[in-house]
Amino acid sequence: MTSFAKPHINLKHAKRNDLGLTWHDYEGAMSTLCAGCGHDSITACMAKAFFELSIEPHRAVKISGIGCSSKTTAYFLSESHGNNTVHGRMPSVATGAAAANAGLTYIGVSGDGDSLSIGLGQFAHAMRRNVNMLYMLENNGVYGLTKGQFSASADIGSKSKKGEINLSPPIDPVTLALSLGASFVARGFSGDREQLVPLIKAGLKHNGFGLIDVISPCVSFNDHPGSTKSYAHTYQYYHPAVHADYVPMSEEIKTSYAAGEAVPVELHDGGSIILRKIDEDYDPRDRGAAYTQIAERDAKGEIVTGLLYIDESHDDMAAMNKLPARALNTMPYETLCPGSEALAALQKGYR
Amino acid sequence: MNAPDGWKQQNGVPPTDTANPDYFHKVVDCQWACPTHTPVPAYIRLIAQGRFSDAYILNRESNVFPGILGRVCDRPCEPACRRDRVEDEPVAICRLKRVAADHKDDITNRLPKKPAQTNGKRIALIGAGPASFTVANDLAPLGYECTILERFDVPGGLMRTNIPAFRLPEKVLDEELGYILDMGVDLRLNSPVGSMKSLLDEGYDAVFVGTGAPKGKELDLPGRSEGGASIHIGIDWLESVAFDHVKSIGEKVLIIGVGNTAMDCCRTSLRLGAKNVKVMARKPRSFFKASPWELEDAEAENVEIIVNHSPKSFVVKNGKLTGMVFELMEYELDDKGTIVGQKVTGEEMIPCDDVILAIGQENAFDWIERDAGLEFGKWDMPVVDEVTFQSTEPRVFFGGDAAFGPKNIIWAVEHGHQAAISIHQFCEGNPVTVRPIDELKLSSTKMGMFEWRYSNSFDGAHRRVMPHVELAKRFKDLDVEVELGFTPEQTATEVQRCLNCDVQTVFDTPLCTECDACIDICPVDCLSITPNADENTLRHVLENPALNDDQTLFVSEALPFTGRVMIKDENICLHCGLCAERCPTAAWDMQEAQIIINHVEDMI
Numbered sequence: 001m002t003s004f005a006k007p008h009i010n011l012k013h014a015k016r017n018d019l020g021l022t023w024h025d026y027e028g029a030m031s032t033l034c035a036g037c038g039h040d041s042i043t044a045c046m047a048k049a050f051f052e053l054s055i056e057p058h059r060a061v062k063i064s065g066i067g068c069s070s071k072t073t074a075y076f077l078s079e080s081h082g083n084n085t086v087h088g089r090m091p092s093v094a095t096g097a098a099a100a101n102a103g104l105t106y107i108g109v110s111g112d113g114d115s116l117s118i119g120l121g122q123f124a125h126a127m128r129r130n131v132n133m134l135y136m137l138e139n140n141g142v143y144g145l146t147k148g149q150f151s152a153s154a155d156i157g158s159k160s161k162k163g164e165i166n167l168s169p170p171i172d173p174v175t176l177a178l179s180l181g182a183s184f185v186a187r188g189f190s191g192d193r194e195q196l197v198p199l200i201k202a203g204l205k206h207n208g209f210g211l212i213d214v215i216s217p218c219v220s221f222n223d224h225p226g227s228t229k230s231y232a233h234t235y236q237y238y239h240p241a242v243h244a245d246y247v248p249m250s251e252e253i254k255t256s257y258a259a260g261e262a263v264p265v266e267l268h269d270g271g272s273i274i275l276r277k278i279d280e281d282y283d284p285r286d287r288g289a290a291y292t293q294i295a296e297r298d299a300k301g302e303i304v305t306g307l308l309y310i311d312e313s314h315d316d317m318a319a320m321n322k323l324p325a326r327a328l329n330t331m332p333y334e335t336l337c338p339g340s341e342a343l344a345a346l347q348k349g350y351r
Numbered sequence: 352m353n354a355p356d357g358w359k360q361q362n363g364v365p366p367t368d369t370a371n372p373d374y375f376h377k378v379v380d381c382q383w384a385c386p387t388h389t390p391v392p393a394y395i396r397l398i399a400q401g402r403f404s405d406a407y408i409l410n411r412e413s414n415v416f417p418g419i420l421g422r423v424c425d426r427p428c429e430p431a432c433r434r435d436r437v438e439d440e441p442v443a444i445c446r447l448k449r450v451a452a453d454h455k456d457d458i459t460n461r462l463p464k465k466p467a468q469t470n471g472k473r474i475a476l477i478g479a480g481p482a483s484f485t486v487a488n489d490l491a492p493l494g495y496e497c498t499i500l501e502r503f504d505v506p507g508g509l510m511r512t513n514i515p516a517f518r519l520p521e522k523v524l525d526e527e528l529g530y531i532l533d534m535g536v537d538l539r540l541n542s543p544v545g546s547m548k549s550l551l552d553e554g555y556d557a558v559f560v561g562t563g564a565p566k567g568k569e570l571d572l573p574g575r576s577e578g579g580a581s582i583h584i585g586i587d588w589l590e591s592v593a594f595d596h597v598k599s600i601g602e603k604v605l606i607i608g609v610g611n612t613a614m615d616c617c618r619t620s621l622r623l624g625a626k627n628v629k630v631m632a633r634k635p636r637s638f639f640k641a642s643p644w645e646l647e648d649a650e651a652e653n654v655e656i657i658v659n660h661s662p663k664s665f666v667v668k669n670g671k672l673t674g675m676v677f678e679l680m681e682y683e684l685d686d687k688g689t690i691v692g693q694k695v696t697g698e699e700m701i702p703c704d705d706v707i708l709a710i711g712q713e714n715a716f717d718w719i720e721r722d723a724g725l726e727f728g729k730w731d732m733p734v735v736d737e738v739t740f741q742s743t744e745p746r747v748f749f750g751g752d753a754a755f756g757p758k759n760i761i762w763a764v765e766h767g768h769q770a771a772i773s774i775h776q777f778c779e780g781n782p783v784t785v786r787p788i789d790e791l792k793l794s795s796t797k798m799g800m801f802e803w804r805y806s807n808s809f810d811g812a813h814r815r816v817m818p819h820v821e822l823a824k825r826f827k828d829l830d831v832e833v834e835l836g837f838t839p840e841q842t843a844t845e846v847q848r849c850l851n852c853d854v855q856t857v858f859d860t861p862l863c864t865e866c867d868a869c870i871d872i873c874p875v876d877c878l879s880i881t882p883n884a885d886e887n888t889l890r891h892v893l894e895n896p897a898l899n900d901d902q903t904l905f906v907s908e909a910l911p912f913t914g915r916v917m918i919k920d921e922n923i924c925l926h927c928g929l930c931a932e933r934c935p936t937a938a939w940d941m942q943e944a945q946i947i948i949n950h951v952e953d954m955i
Binding site for chain 1: 437801809811866867870871874875894898912936
């Protein structure tokens with residue numbers, strides 16, 4: 001619990017974005033999570049990403065399910081649309097919203113419990129459908145709100161706070177997403193905002209479903225020796241493979257990269273994502289190779305991070321289903337509901 | 352360790368040495384800027400608790416004259432105040448000091464006493480101004496026999512003669528000088544010193560020269576001698592007003608110069624019957640020497656300040672001053688605002704009945720014989736050591752405006768403290784270069800969850816405006832104090848504006864788990880965790896780059912997990928304690944830093 005407020009300071013020399021806002025304008029209510037929770041760091045990174053992209057807060061939608069992670073939608077973008085849904089059902093609500101209004105920017109916030117247990121089916125189908133949204137999976141390996149039971153992402157051999165060893169194999173959101181055909185698959189760590197903020201920006205700008213699995217240590221129930229999701233463990237086995245920077249269309253790509261290292265991927269909005277390989281052997285454009293590499297390294301205990309796979313050519317849900325580009329609420333009633341005669345005519349066609 | 356290459360950077364800025372008292376002292380900008388290093392946040396907290404006497408005594412330890420300085424200090428602390436850099440205007444530090452002085456109880460039994468017996472050492476202090484009184488304040492309680500020699504029949508120096516009573520009431524001055532005289536100081540009035548040699552012959556163990564800069568600068572232009580009767584030297588004229596020798600002035604008055612003396616001259620003129628007072632400035636407003644608040648107060652009394660007029664001549668008709676001719680100036684400024692060119696575009700005659708010259712002050716050492724053993728240097732000023740205040744005659748020390756030319760009261764007090772240390776060392780037979788060193792005491796302010804023993808929440812209130820006596824009433828008498836002092840409500844608000852910069856963010860590197868919680872919670876984004884690098888790179892890593900090079904950048908030791916460093920821009924930190932509140936391992940703590948500035952009494 002918290003009983004203090006973060007003051008809003010009109011700093012004389014604060015950095016402002018194209019809209020004249022500071023990143024503090026993208027913050028929300030005070031977090032009531034435990035002090036030191038990785039989720040709070042991710043919250044700040046999301047706020048920064050929206051700030052840096054100069055997205056108007058009222059043109060953004062944040063949706064979540066149930067759990068510590070899902071609470072965090074209250075802690076950023078206080079001027080945006082939001083829906084804190086039923087446990088594990090965030091993808092359905094996001095799918096519906098994206099179908100009704102394709103013009104908004106959608107970010108879903110969920111956790112390993114919400115996404116990989118009760119909501120696994122929903123999570124899988126949102127990827128299949130390629131809903132145009134960024135899905136943040138804040139992954140700490142435990143059920144924090146119910147005091148630290150292992151979640152479905154807990155590694156074999158990881159020790160709980162009470163000393164119990166996990167024996168069940170983990171569900172890895174990244175390899176799962178690769179196998180389900182997701183078009184943007186990334187892994188980050190709450191402790192590396194230099195990597196995470198650009199990843200979120202790239203994910204928001206990617207056309208289709210973007211998944212960022214973010215290792216986010218639970219300070220209260222999973223930050224002890226023996227845990228494989230603690231700050232100490234994650235920092236020790238942390239291995240960034242590919243760095244991704246979003247460059248909007250308006251900006252020329254000026255930064256020079258060493259030959260062979262930087263790969264630009266063009267996006268639908270005219271901007272691009274510049275991939276910088278930290279690991280030379282890794283190719284984030286080859287689904288099969290990416291899958292093999294990640295699986296092999298996961299087995300060795302390495303935590304491979306960065307933009308691990310991207311396919312910008314895949315149609316998103318709106319394109320596949322020929323959904324209108326206009327928001328439904330801006331269409332005339334007659335178009336939305338053409339009347340009984342039109343319905344009868346349609347039905348006649350099927351007879 | 353698979354962490355990205357470059358996280359564990361060996362070459363970079365070395366860890367900040369926070370054990371050096373200067374580091375945390377500098378963070379308390381007001382205290383650092385104050386010549387006497389008054390612990391401002393600490394006494395503001397005492398005022399906030401209604402402990403006015405305690406606040407007064409704490410003030411007095413460093414600045415000796417809280418009641419006087421709470422009204423007329425040059426306040427170097429306020430432009431330094433962090434509040435000014437963060438959001439709006441500085442805390443009204445000076446006027447809060449006055450609150451402590453005005454509302455204290457009888458504190459006489461808490462002051463140093465006249466010692467039961469003296470130590471037999473005799474010290475002569477020339478000039479009864481703030482510098483001499485500070486030396487006496489520091490030395491008399493230790494047993495030194497201090498004799499102050501004053502040429503006028505009242506003590507106080509320029510505080511009496513040059514600062515008008517409507518800014519500094521006599522009773523405040525008398526009270527604070529009285530505290531020091533009660534310590535057994537021998538004040539000899541009407542005792543001008545005409546010869547340094549004969550004074551030295553009187554066998555004093557040490558002599559302190561605190562005679563100020565008593566000579567006003569002359570403006571020798573055509574007509575000066577013919578119009579002499581109506582042309583006055585500012586500080587002499589103020590002195591004559593203070594001693595009731597001058598009781599009136601003409602209707603139209605021109606003041607030449609825009610320093611603080613000029614402000615006192617124009618406002619005093621209004622009280623002696625002037626109806627139209629103009630302050631004539633040679634240069635544009637950005638070059639004015641007067642403090643902004645003194646300019647404001649004068650303009651509030653309908654004094655007109657006219658820029659870009661350079662005096663050319665006095666106009667005298669039939670032996671009577673009728674006006675002054677000015678050259679109209681035009682200046683060319685560069686990007687930094689420095690004058691790079693000027694030209695005269697015309698002339699203007701401005702009619703007047705009197706002119707007051709307030710263009711500067713000089714020292715007058717005609718009473719020190721050039722063979723008295725003191726070496727004289729540049730501008731015919733005695734050679735004085737900048738640390739010890741000793742002249743080349745080991746027995747003679749200087750302080751206040753007499754040492755290095757005109758400064759202000761608070762500098763005079765600091766000179767007095769330093770000279771007292773030197774005089775003591777000299778009389779003890781110790782080298783005067785051996786000085787007491789500053790100390791640092793840190794104590795945690797944590798009381799429990801969300802509880803600190805200081806008011807850590809940021810108060811967005813704006814600076815309170817000092818209430819003034821209404822214009823119609825204030826000109827009736829010369830000694831109607833214009834400023835009324837803060838009301839209880841204003842005081843209650845203003846004390847909360849202080850950011851408590853002396854409650855320091857103290858970082859314990861081995862405890863940090865690099866969770867970033869402090870970075871996210873910081874309302875001004877002054878923290879970051881980053882690979883170490885050169886200072887310029889580090890300064891640009893922050894969300895709001897630390898571009899103010901006058902302010903230090905804290906750099907921690909290498910962090911335990913990644914070898915990166917925690918950095919903090921001291922420039923805009925609010926000392927709100929949220930980093931410490933949010934830190935899961937208490938790697939950040941809010942600790943009160945007492946910067947202990949030792950005086951001569953601490954050497955005993």
